Amino acid sequence: MLIKKWKYLGIAAYLITASSVAASAEPLKVAFVYLGPVKDGGWTQMHDEARQKLEKAMGDKIKTTFVENVPETADSERVFRQLAADGNKLIFATSFGYMEPLQKVAKIFPNVKFEHVNGFKTAPNIVVYEPRFEEGFYLIGTVAGQMTKSNTLGFIGSFPIPSVMRNIDSMTLGALAVNPKVTMKPIWVNTWYDPGKERQAAETLIAQGADNVAQNTDSPASIQAAQEKGTYAFSIDADMASFGPKAQLTGTTEDWSGYYIAETKKVLDGTWTGQRHTRWGLKEGMVVMAPLNAAIPPAAVKVFEDTKAKLVSGELKPFTGPIDDNTGAEKVAAGKTMTDTDASFNSVNWYVKGIDGSVPK
Amino acid sequence: MNPIVPMIASTVVAATPLIYAALGETVVEKAGVLNLGIEGMMLIGAVAGFAATLATGSDFVGFIAAASAGVALSLAFGFLTLNLQTNQVATGLALTLFGIGLSAFVGHNLAGTPLPPLPSISIPGLSKIPVVGDLLFHYDIMVYLSLVLFAGVQWFLNRSHAGLTLRAIGESPSVAHAIGKSVLTTRYLAVMFGGACAGVAGAYLSLVQTPMWVEGMSAGKGWIALALVVFGTWKPARVVLGAYLFGGVTQFQLFAQGFGLPIPTEFLSMLPYAATIIVLVIICRDPKTILLNQPASLGISFHAAA
Numbered sequence: 001m002l003i004k005k006w007k008y009l010g011i012a013a014y015l016i017t018a019s020s021v022a023a024s025a026e027p028l029k030v031a032f033v034y035l036g037p038v039k040d041g042g043w044t045q046m047h048d049e050a051r052q053k054l055e056k057a058m059g060d061k062i063k064t065t066f067v068e069n070v071p072e073t074a075d076s077e078r079v080f081r082q083l084a085a086d087g088n089k090l091i092f093a094t095s096f097g098y099m100e101p102l103q104k105v106a107k108i109f110p111n112v113k114f115e116h117v118n119g120f121k122t123a124p125n126i127v128v129y130e131p132r133f134e135e136g137f138y139l140i141g142t143v144a145g146q147m148t149k150s151n152t153l154g155f156i157g158s159f160p161i162p163s164v165m166r167n168i169d170s171m172t173l174g175a176l177a178v179n180p181k182v183t184m185k186p187i188w189v190n191t192w193y194d195p196g197k198e199r200q201a202a203e204t205l206i207a208q209g210a211d212n213v214a215q216n217t218d219s220p221a222s223i224q225a226a227q228e229k230g231t232y233a234f235s236i237d238a239d240m241a242s243f244g245p246k247a248q249l250t251g252t253t254e255d256w257s258g259y260y261i262a263e264t265k266k267v268l269d270g271t272w273t274g275q276r277h278t279r280w281g282l283k284e285g286m287v288v289m290a291p292l293n294a295a296i297p298p299a300a301v302k303v304f305e306d307t308k309a310k311l312v313s314g315e316l317k318p319f320t321g322p323i324d325d326n327t328g329a330e331k332v333a334a335g336k337t338m339t340d341t342d343a344s345f346n347s348v349n350w351y352v353k354g355i356d357g358s359v360p361k
Numbered sequence: 362m363n364p365i366v367p368m369i370a371s372t373v374v375a376a377t378p379l380i381y382a383a384l385g386e387t388v389v390e391k392a393g394v395l396n397l398g399i400e401g402m403m404l405i406g407a408v409a410g411f412a413a414t415l416a417t418g419s420d421f422v423g424f425i426a427a428a429s430a431g432v433a434l435s436l437a438f439g440f441l442t443l444n445l446q447t448n449q450v451a452t453g454l455a456l457t458l459f460g461i462g463l464s465a466f467v468g469h470n471l472a473g474t475p476l477p478p479l480p481s482i483s484i485p486g487l488s489k490i491p492v493v494g495d496l497l498f499h500y501d502i503m504v505y506l507s508l509v510l511f512a513g514v515q516w517f518l519n520r521s522h523a524g525l526t527l528r529a530i531g532e533s534p535s536v537a538h539a540i541g542k543s544v545l546t547t548r549y550l551a552v553m554f555g556g557a558c559a560g561v562a563g564a565y566l567s568l569v570q571t572p573m574w575v576e577g578m579s580a581g582k583g584w585i586a587l588a589l590v591v592f593g594t595w596k597p598a599r600v601v602l603g604a605y606l607f608g609g610v611t612q613f614q615l616f617a618q619g620f621g622l623p624i625p626t627e628f629l630s631m632l633p634y635a636a637t638i639i640v641l642v643i644i645c646r647d648p649k650t651i652l653l654n655q656p657a658s659l660g661i662s663f664h665a666a667a
Contacts, residue, residue, distance in 0.1 A: 036576070037465065037469065037472065037576060039469060039470065039472040039473060040473075040575070040576070041473035045473075069465075154619075160626070185619050186618070187615050187619055188618060188626040189615075189630075190627065191580070193577075193580070194581075195570075195571040195573070195575060195578050195580070196375060196378075196566060196570055196571060196580060197580070197611065198571075199570060199571050200371050200375055200612055200615055203367060203368075203371045204371070204612065204618075204619050205619055207364040207367040207368055207371075207616075208364055208616070208619040208620070209364075219571070219573075219575055219578075220475075220573060221573075224475070224572065224573070238473075242473070242474075242475050243475045243573065357618070357621030357622075357623070358621070358623045360625050360626040360627065
């Protein structure tokens with residue numbers, strides 16, 4: 001019953017919006033759906049800053065709205081329906097867990113265009129976009145490998161899923177390229193977000209001798225820990241230097257505005273197509289490194305800049321063979337490169353040589 | 362560097378908020394009231410403490426503000442459950458949800474602002490003793506105060522007249538009422554004490570352990586405190602032991618991972634919960650002691666008979 005009602009409502013909304021668009025030079029309505037609050041100091045904040053840049057760049061040709069704190073549950077479906085029914089023609093869904101609700105809603109609103117971050121299911125009116133995080137982590141490794149005195153690096157992992165495994169592997173490869181003596185210690189906290197536990201993990205790694213600790217969890221707790229213990233840390237998503245101005249050497253952040261502007265322009269001039277999967281990195285400016293700390297000596301800065309230039313030009317790819325895992329098995333053959341179009345790229349579940357321990361199963 | 366000392370220091374810091382919250386709840390439950398809103402009161406305490414410290418620059422003011430905020434929220438709970446006699450379980454759960462939402466709303470503009478950490482107190486002389494000095498005399502003041510609180514609660518519940526009255530009310534409010542004790546006043550005071558403790562526990566997170574405000578930063582610690590009270594069979598010493606055990610095993614499992622022990626991390630993540638439950642169940646395995654210690658009228662509303 002309820003579903004039927006929704007369907008009619010959807011059709012009605014569709015007819016209304018379709019007719020209003022036909023009539024108009026009205027601004028294009030663009031909506032953003034956020035997982036967290038806009039001031040989360042990380043992931044969501046970066047999306048909202050990009051939304052503001054988009055609005056500035058496009059002026060009165062568009063009108064943006066956002067809904068924050070939308071859980072990755074059936075609740076999000078209601079939000080997407082509502083936004084589509086309100087006449088939004090382009091909707092950015094900025095969290096992985098919106099994938100299934102989005103699939104449903106997209107079928108009901110075939111002329112609304114949906115953009116989904118980090119997902120893998122496209123449709124005629126859904127495209128997927130994702131940053132090449134591994135490039136950022138490779139550069140973190142470049143810095144960590146040069147700045148470590150103990151030759152021990154640390155990594156606070158959330159969950160051992162392929163997209164996180166790629167980051168620790170990539171960081172280790174980046175570090176080994178500049179310092180073959182480093183070893184990497186991973187600790188998995190099995191949460192994206194628990195400041196207390198992240199802090200405990202950071203303190204553990206520091207106590208075990210890791211003097212450069214990176215994280216794939218969301219809070220700035222590990223930066224604070226490093227600041228107090230006099231070691232180094234790396235931010236993720238946002239620049240977290242205010243939590244540890246001495247500790248944060250650099251970090252990987254995202255600037256989504258270039259992509260958002262490009263996609264909005266495509267919708268405006270009618271060239272937007274569905275079924276696409278876009279991965280942007282340093283070159284396109286979606287992955288941006290946080291400012292380098294003044295503590296990094298000029299020689300190390302130069303290595304960082306050179307490496308970055310090579311990643312930008314495409315001369316260097318993080319996963320270029322030969323790469324062995326830490327049990328000695330060959331994962332990428334010499335002369336081969338694993339890129340994001342390879343199936344193996346999306347199923348990385350091994351540690352590269354140089355990482356201590358065995359992969360959590 | 363010897364890694365054991367910093368490990369123990371981390372454990373103590375991780376256990377301290379649990380001690381505050383759980384000791385407060387012990388007193389509340391001993392009075393026969395079940396307040397499931399610890400998580401909500403902790404978050405309100407965390408945001409209030411953070412905001413007050415940010416505004417005044419004083420940690421002391423921050424902790425006072427946090428305790429007051431916890432008390433304010435607990436008064437709402439008290440009014441609903443004690444005066445209007447609503448269901449304590451449902452009201453407590455509502456308090457948690459309310460606290461999560463309200464703290465997020467109030468703290469909307471505070472996220473992303475850092476605070477300097479509370480300086481640790483090095484007790485002159487004693488803190489210079491190698492290992493022992495680092496181990497025992499090198500914490501922030503709230504760690505020492507949590508032990509003072511423990512001693513106070515222990516003394517109050519077992520040795521003081523008021524504490525014995527409170528326990529009597531928790532066992533049989535109608536009898537206590539019949540001999541002229543005010544059930545309502547005592548329970549209100551207990552609920553307020555629990556609120557203040559939960560508020561301080563929250564502020565310990567946002568001012569000491571990770572000096573920042575982020576939404577939902579208690580990450581379930583209120584529920585752990587609640588479980589500690591039950592598994593510690595309402596005995597303050599066991600509750601404190603449970604808190605240290607939980608903090609210690611959490612620390613140990615991270616430590617074991619850093620050493621590269623080939624144990625699944627999901628199992629290690631479960632370990633703090635499992636170990637704490639197992640140890641406390643073993644300590645408290647005698648069903649008679651559980652029956653003796655569990656307040657007989659826990660969670661039951663009291664209607665004064667005429």
